[in-house]
Amino acid sequence: MSDEIKVSISCLTYKHGKYLRQALDSMLMQKTRFAYEIIVHDDASADNTAAIIREYAKRYSNIVKPILQTENQYSKNVSITHKFILPAARGKYIAYCEGDDYWTDPYKLQKQVDFLEKHPEYIATTHECWEVDENGKMLSSRYFYGYRKRGVYTLETHQKKRLLFGQTATLMHRKEAIELNDPEVADKYGKIKATGDVKKAMLISIRGDTYCFEEVMSHHRRIYSGGDSWSAQLSKINVNRFVFDECLAMEDFAREVMGVKLNYSKLLILYTTIALGKTILKPDKDKWDNFIYMCSMFPSKTYIVVKIILTLIKYPFLVLTTRVSGLRHRLLYGKASI
Numbered sequence: 001m002s003d004e005i006k007v008s009i010s011c012l013t014y015k016h017g018k019y020l021r022q023a024l025d026s027m028l029m030q031k032t033r034f035a036y037e038i039i040v041h042d043d044a045s046a047d048n049t050a051a052i053i054r055e056y057a058k059r060y061s062n063i064v065k066p067i068l069q070t071e072n073q074y075s076k077n078v079s080i081t082h083k084f085i086l087p088a089a090r091g092k093y094i095a096y097c098e099g100d101d102y103w104t105d106p107y108k109l110q111k112q113v114d115f116l117e118k119h120p121e122y123i124a125t126t127h128e129c130w131e132v133d134e135n136g137k138m139l140s141s142r143y144f145y146g147y148r149k150r151g152v153y154t155l156e157t158h159q160k161k162r163l164l165f166g167q168t169a170t171l172m173h174r175k176e177a178i179e180l181n182d183p184e185v186a187d188k189y190g191k192i193k194a195t196g197d198v199k200k201a202m203l204i205s206i207r208g209d210t211y212c213f214e215e216v217m218s219h220h221r222r223i224y225s226g227g228d229s230w231s232a233q234l235s236k237i238n239v240n241r242f243v244f245d246e247c248l249a250m251e252d253f254a255r256e257v258m259g260v261k262l263n264y265s266k267l268l269i270l271y272t273t274i275a276l277g278k279t280i281l282k283p284d285k286d287k288w289d290n291f292i293y294m295c296s297m298f299p300s301k302t303y304i305v306v307k308i309i310l311t312l313i314k315y316p317f318l319v320l321t322t323r324v325s326g327l328r329h330r331l332l333y334g335k336a337s338i
Helices: 020-028 049-059 080-088 108-118 155-160 183-190 196-207 230-234 239-257 265-281 285-296 301-337
Strands: 005-013 035-042 064-068 093-096 122-132 151-153 172-174 209-221
Touching (some): 005 020, 005 108, 020 035, 020 049, 035 049, 035 080, 049 064, 064 080, 080 196, 093 108, 108 122, 108 172, 122 196, 155 196, 155 265, 183 239, 239 265, 239 285, 265 285, 265 301
Parallel strands (some): 005 093, 122 209
Antiparallel strands (some): 122 172
């Protein structure tokens, strides 16, 4: 096996002390024909996360590379990936596993590298994953929100069907897929008001196609207690309005900074329609105000009314397709993934 680092694994942590050992062990169990490194970045956690990172860095000094912050960088709108991870990464490929998720397949890295080596036409790969709760119990009633079809995820797919090609811990891409060599551009990227995985999906999709494996090779942990996880944060906000604004912010960045015209209109209509449905089912002033705001972003009242009606007609079929797809994956992979 060559000593040259082929894959750099980005592990972002924040108050993940309860779960971090499982995450790191799942990375260290990888069976590969190449060398890899694990860059673990802690964003000034107040729990024992940093201590665990130091422990693993001491035990696996040739693999685990710690970056420990004394001040929280996320709160400063810093792109941690571009400011800290990429400059430290020595690999040709970048893979991800945040401190509360974990991988389940010991050959995950090898499979993804083999594919990218054989297929230079693709810039990234993802795969299927399953969700578990904070105690590791399978959430069989919930099915991941990313791109569910095996095959190619393109810029068109990103704009019209799904913002995400997969959950963060499923992604591996060529290093150049997300490089932003201009510090000012990296700074603007960090300030986009969108979640890190969605911004990354946008950037990668602009630069190339992603191949999606149907294999389940990781588990994503949904944590609603404690208040610090993204799942917990999303449970307290209007998600449709948030994702709506994400799309607008990314359109602005792509146009102004990258000279690329993105068009999320199909998804924006869908989020607006869902917002209307939730307002009707459980009316309150905040929901109504958000719905009116979303409508105001479209060119005309007639346009949005017609589009909402058409989306309402199609929506039951979209829900049915999603549930059938989820049932199929549970039948194929559920038992093997537990």
